[in-house]
Amino acid sequence: MRRIVVLAGGIGGARFLRGLKQAAPDAEITVIGNTGDDIHLFGLKVCPDLDTVMYTLGGGIHEEQGWGRAGESFAVKEELAAYGVGPEWFRLGDRDFATHIVRTQMLGAGYPLSAVTEALCERWQPGVRLLPMSDDRVETHVVVEDEDGGRRAVHFQEYWVRHRAALPAHAVVPVGAEQAKPAPGVLEAIAEADVILFPPSNPVVSVGTILAVPGIREAVAEAGVPVVGLSPLIGGAPVRGMADKVLAAVGVESTAAAVALHYGSGLIDGWLVDGADAGEVAAVEEAGIRCRAVPLLMTDVDATAAMAAAALELAEEVRA
Amino acid sequence: MRRIVVLAGGIGGARFLRGLKQAAPDAEITVIGNTGDDIHLFGLKVCPDLDTVMYTLGGGIHEEQGWGRAGESFAVKEELAAYGVGPEWFRLGDRDFATHIVRTQMLGAGYPLSAVTEALCERWQPGVRLLPMSDDRVETHVVVEDEDGGRRAVHFQEYWVRHRAALPAHAVVPVGAEQAKPAPGVLEAIAEADVILFPPSNPVVSVGTILAVPGIREAVAEAGVPVVGLSPLIGGAPVRGMADKVLAAVGVESTAAAVALHYGSGLIDGWLVDGADAGEVAAVEEAGIRCRAVPLLMTDVDATAAMAAAALELAEEVRA
Structure with a gap:
């Protein structure tokens, strides 16, 4: 059985994982989830990326929106607003609130986030092992x-x-990243992986944050197994989200090749760009990263599974 | 302007207060609310009696039920059950959850319950000053x-x-009552009152618990103003709730007269019983408590206002 480790953010990571599960139904998949965008709202601990992965793989996600729960209502939020309690710009639904209430109660009882995440996943059965990058607050x-x-x-x-x-x-x-420790199981999963994948998640605030936890970048670089990433940019623009904005903030150009070079050949061995960016393959390969151009639009699960299969194929090429 | 202090539990106290507001529209009413039935659920602080008073006087109560919010939904509760998180026997609605979320967040930020209650009342405008009996946990x-x-x-x-x-x-x-201190304003309100009323709330677990906070019983007894109560029992049975059960537990007979004697002439000066219990008036008066028989069914606000008016009248008789 192939052991696959995936460093994932929210929507992009979650959708990629759904394709990966279809492409590699017998694999043992461990997801190291970004917790850098966690936030305390209304006294509750909210973990948007972990929940997006959990809901997406567990069948509870709002499909069109990509985040939050299907069939959601907003009575709690309306009431909080009636009390004058904000922020109003973060839209939490009633069903989603329950997840944060359970999480906050367990954290308050002393359980680390990794144990809480495991408990929440008992209900959702995402079919992957979902680990927060760290139990520490980042x-x-x-x-x-x-x-x-x-x-x-x-x-x-x-x-x-x-x-x-x-x-x-x-x-x-x-x-807080510098003081954070990888959550239990994270370094072990990386060390025991046969393949490590970077889905088309945000390279700065999703995958980049996970790699900022001391020990994780080193473990990935030294795992001695193929590390393959998929470009979140197509034709110089993010397929979804606003990755270009944060790339600019860290001085990286918004191109598929620039993102590959930002990760660097010391970290990744393979890189997939979209057909629209075939012209960038050479530049990536020149930097010592094996690169292929394939369709990278996650239009449906089949298309996403094909992307995942291409990534696994590229990994086997790297290994050979 | 007449200053009235009312020691109130949940449903019975809240409905009585609505009648009192109508009977004495110009009075300054301070409500000392029972917090002994407060409970932590799902990591949130729930104050059923304070909320029942607040929702009832603020127009947010579920009228038929007597507790909880009107137009309530239960998505959060359903989700918690899906996570296997209980207790399932305490039915909290989505709108109600928001109140507990705000309260818990404020308590967590260091505000005492009295300040939190004041903040929640800013929205509900109950038309009375609502004080928890204590900021300490009982x-x-x-x-x-x-x-x-x-x-x-x-x-x-x-x-x-x-x-x-x-x-x-x-x-x-x-x-915890023995170690509890009256909340800020409680003893002052009692000392400055012109009249003190015990609504037809549970004499053991509502009014009794308030009186168990050291200093409150003494302040009421020594206020030097008429203290008048209304029987929660009619014809030997509670109009609502299960007061007879807890009266038995503390060795008090389930009659309107027995409850008056349980409070005692050292505490109350006047007592209203229902017409059905007119035969008990003499026994109460023999114990040194002025007693009248009037209709005590809170069938609607007008009937309740008449009860409140009768209590205020009896207080004036006592004073004269």
Whole structure:
């Protein structure tokens, strides 16, 4: 049985995983989930990326939206607003609230986030082992420029959801990452993996944050197995989300090749770009990273499974 | 302007207050609310009696039910059950959850319950000043007998809501009351009152628990103003709820007169019984408590206002 480790963010990572499960039905898949965009709202601990993976693979996701629960209602949120309690810009549904209530109660009782995530997954049965990157608190902050030119650091969610990444961003800082330890099982899963995949998740605030936890980048680089990534950019623009904005903040060009080079040949062995970016294959290969151009639009599960299969194929090429 | 202080439990107290507001529209009413049936559920602080008063006077109550919010939905509760997280016997609605989320968040930020209650009332505008009896944690426990004859203490809500008061009760203990201090404003309101009323709330687990907070009983007894109560029993049975069960547990007979004598002439000066209990008036008066028989069914707000007016009249008789 093939052991696959995937470093995943939210929507893109979750959808890729659904394809991967179809492409490799017998594989043991361990997902190391980003927790840098976790946020405390209304006194509750919200883990958007972990939940998106859990809901997507467990059949509870709002399909069109890509995040949150299907068949959702918003009575709690309306009431909080009636009390004048915000933030109003983060839209939490009633069903989703229950997840955060259970999580917060368990954390309050002393369970680490990894144990809480495991307990939540008992219900959702995502068919993968979902591990938070760390049990320690890491919060991605973005240094933004206000209208008057002043700079301040805001929580990633405030930047992303409230401001739709429309404020100029000068830096992305995973606060607390330096002091964080990988969650139990993370380094072991990487060490025992046959293949490591970077899905088309945000390279800065999703995969980048996971790699910022001391020990994880090193473990991936030294695993001695193929590490293959898929470009989240097609034709120089993110398929979804606003990855270009945060790439600019860390000084990386918004092209499929630039993202590959940002990860670097010391970390990844293979890279998939979309057919539209076939012209960038040579540049990536010149940097010592094996590269293929294949369709990278996750239009449905079959198309996504084909992408996952291509990534696994490229991994086998690398291995050979 | 007449300053009225009312010691109130949940449904009975809240409905009485609605009548009192109509009967004395110009009065300054301070409500000292029972917090002995507060409970932590799902990591959230739930204050059933304070909320029932707040929702009832603020126009948010589920009228027929007497507790909880009107137009309520139960998505959060269903989800918690799907996670296997209980208790299932305490039915919290989505709108109600928001109140507990706000309260828990504020308590977590360091605000005392009295400040939290004031903040919640900013929205509900109950038209009275609602004070918890104490900012300290007091939890009413009931010593019950199991089927095998063994005794154990359970939280009042477990006894009341889960078991519908059907387990034999041997004692009622307001755990923590001895160490509790009256909330800010409680003793001052009592000292400055022109009249103090005991609504037809449960004399053991509602009014009794409030009086168990050191200083409150003494303040009422020494206020030097008329203290008038209304019988929660009619014809030897509670109009609503299961007061007879907890009266038995503390060795008090289930009659309107016995409840008056349980409070005692050292505490109350006047007592209203229902017309059906006119035969008990003499026994109450013999104990030195002025007593009248009037209709005590809170069938609607007008009938309740008439009860409140009768209580205020009796208070004036006592004063004269």
